[in-house]
Amino acid sequence: MSTFTHIDASLKEMITRPKLIIDSFIRFGGISTAFSSLHYDAYANIMATVDYVSANGFSYGYQLLSTLLFFVPRSLWGAKPTSSGELIGNYLIDEYNFGYSNLSNPLVSEGYVDFGFFGLIFMALVLAYFIIRLLLWLQSTDPLKKHIAFYFAIHLMFLLRGDLTNGFSYYVGTFLGVYTVPKLVNYFAKFLIKSSVRK
Template sequence: MFISLVVLFPALSTLTHIDASLSQIISNPEELIKSYNRFGGISSAFQTLHYDAYANIMATVDYTTKNGFSLGYQLLSALLFFVPRSLWSSKPTSTGELIGDYLMNDYGLNFNNLSNCIISEAYIDFGLFGIILFAFILAYSFKFFLSWLKSNDFAKQITAFYFAVHLIFLLRGDLTNGFAYFIGVFLGIYFIPKLLERIIYFILKKAK
């Protein structure tokens, strides 16, 4: 996975920026080399929005310098994602959108569809203390799901495996979307099957 993110993905990005058609590439493979040189090679990919975590952290620090920390209010957008805005008109937007709007208004960015990594999410709520707090919560989550992975319960094993894969999404952020999508899958692959299992067991027990 490390090689894919650091080497393979940046290298393949040259193909997404190539101007030549497939037939032109087949007849003249040098077009790939020209595209690679024009794109700037692998290192140039780390200066694009494909790898925007550091830039978004700096934008979040800049935002909190001017507006202060949210003191947990921004975290509510993730924890209470299921509450509709029609019932909660002051519900906070996701942090990615919040920082995107801030950059649009103050720095002329022309879109607000940004990710926001877990470090940035922690900082906007509680500053440096938040980063330490989130690190402990994340470590506990690792330990908790590791115990599920080692259990004899197949549903727990599947949930823990999915959590490990979902970390790519969860850590990149923003937290609202990462958390909401995990809870949805958790309900589907663990909670609902367990609930149905209990209901069926209760019915069969009553039938006896």
């Protein structure tokens, strides 16, 4: 993908002169450097998470609390865990003098940091459940369900790349705004109409 995102040629030039693609592939290191570069940081962050867990142990759901209770302010919950991306970033800074802590953290890492291999299976099952559920919503006659299911398909790129706290909180906000608020407005509008008809 780096070959195509960093190439200095138009689509027409790539079609007429395919050698430009090969030159770009070679210039950006080919496949051998893809897994250790920041262009594919998910792999590096998974390895950093494994390293973190080997040094500090599993969090046994503590990191997941940050995701599920993202709306609770730190002023009320001083011991609220940081997002997993920040946790791993801070670990890399402390242990390896890494440059910054604003890291992505893939769903695989999120499961692993909490429960190890069981967490990987758990996250996969939860994701599969929601994908199936939203596929059904996509086939619904309710336009709000269709919109939020379609949005999830796009948001999935953000959610899978991580970290989970940010991906989840941004989806919940959109879900409330696109689905829940219109449903509530519709419900109360119908209620007001019915009560005015009775009078």
